[in-house]
Amino acid sequence: MQTLHLDADELGLDFNACHKLANVLAGQLLGEAMLLSFYDRERNLESPAGVSECHKDCAIPGWQEYAESRGGTLMVNFGRGRFVFCFMPLSDTP
Numbered sequence: 033m034q035t036l037h038l039d040a041d042e043l044g045l046d047f048n049a050c051h052k053l054a055n056v057l058a059g060q061l062l063g064e065a066m067l068l069s070f071y072d073r074e075r076n077l078e079s080p081a082g083v084s085e086c087h088k089d090c091a092i093p094g095w096q097e098y099a100e101s102r103g104g105t106l107m108v109n110f111g112r113g114r115f116v117f118c119f120m121p122l123s124d125t126p
Contacts, residue, residue, distance in 0.1 A: 033104055033105055033106065034061075034105060034106050035106075035107040035108075036107070037109050038053075038108065038110050038111075039110070040111035040114055040115060041111050041114070047074070047075075047115055050110045050114075050115040050117070051070070051115070054067075054110075054119075055117075057108055058106055058117075061106055062121040063121055063123055064121070064123055065121055065122060066122055067118070068098065068099040068103075068118045068120050069083070069098050070095065070115070070116060070118070071093065071095050071115070073113055073114050073115070074114065074115075078093075079095070083095050083098045096116075099118030100118075102120065103121075104120045105119070106118070106120075107119075
């Protein structure tokens with residue numbers, strides 16, 4: 033999965049601003065895209081909820097495996113894991 037690393041702290045962005053920016057970046061890189069999963073470390077939230085429950089000893093978190101196993105090709109990672117968004121393209125051509 034291609035990963036973009038951005039410094040949300042330096043930019044002063046909260047979860048909602050990072051989500052909006054991630055959507056724009058996914059659209060630029062993938063064309064029409066769908067958000068498959070996200071992780072918000074500040075609030076300890078993930079979507080889909082509960083996907084990491086079975087991944088306590090796994091190399092990757094549940095929200096990442098969920099996205100990868102469903103065609104996710106882009107991860108936008110803000111602030112070294114503070115907010116992470118995983119996307120899949122909805123078409124073959126960006």
